[in-house]
Amino acid sequence: MPEHRPLHRRDGEPTTGVVVVDHGSRRAESNRMLEQLVARFADRSPYPIVEPAHMELAEPSIATAFDRCVARGARRVVVLPYFLLPGRHWTDDIPELTRRAARRHPGVAYLVAAPIGLHPLMLEVLAARLQHCLAHAAGEAPECESCAGTGRCTLRVEGEA
Secondary structure, three states: OOOOOOOOOOOOOOOOEEEEOOOOOOOHHHHHHHHHHHHHHHHHOOOOOOEEOOOOOOOOEHHHHHHEEEEEOOEEEEEEEEOOOOOOHHHHHHHHHHHHHHHHOOOOOOEEOOOOOOHHHHHHHHHHHHHHHHHHOOOOOOOOOOOOOOOOOOOOOOOOO
């Protein structure tokens, strides 16, 4: 069970809302995974307001999540892309969708944060995923949350009968 960290805010700081945004999917299971991630992040985050959003294909949208942050008291909103690498969505789409959402809330500051990119902890994430998948393929671990019930994480050899 992750340790719950209390929420702290220095006097005079605007209340910050955080919108964690992914691409969005037609698969409800994928969208639910973001909601689960955001709930866990909110539980451990020092920010009092955290909302999930999907860039497209599903609700809540960036606009909906931005509105929710402001309704909960945010005077500053940080849109945090749950994307691995910078690309068109980070340079163009998410900033434009955020700009449109912010126009409905004059006086509320906003920022589109960087994607995960080359963050050093990603090396640990990659190593942990690799280790777990190999352990699962060897019958030593259950399927992970991404593969649960799919049978996808299996060693295969082409050309064998």
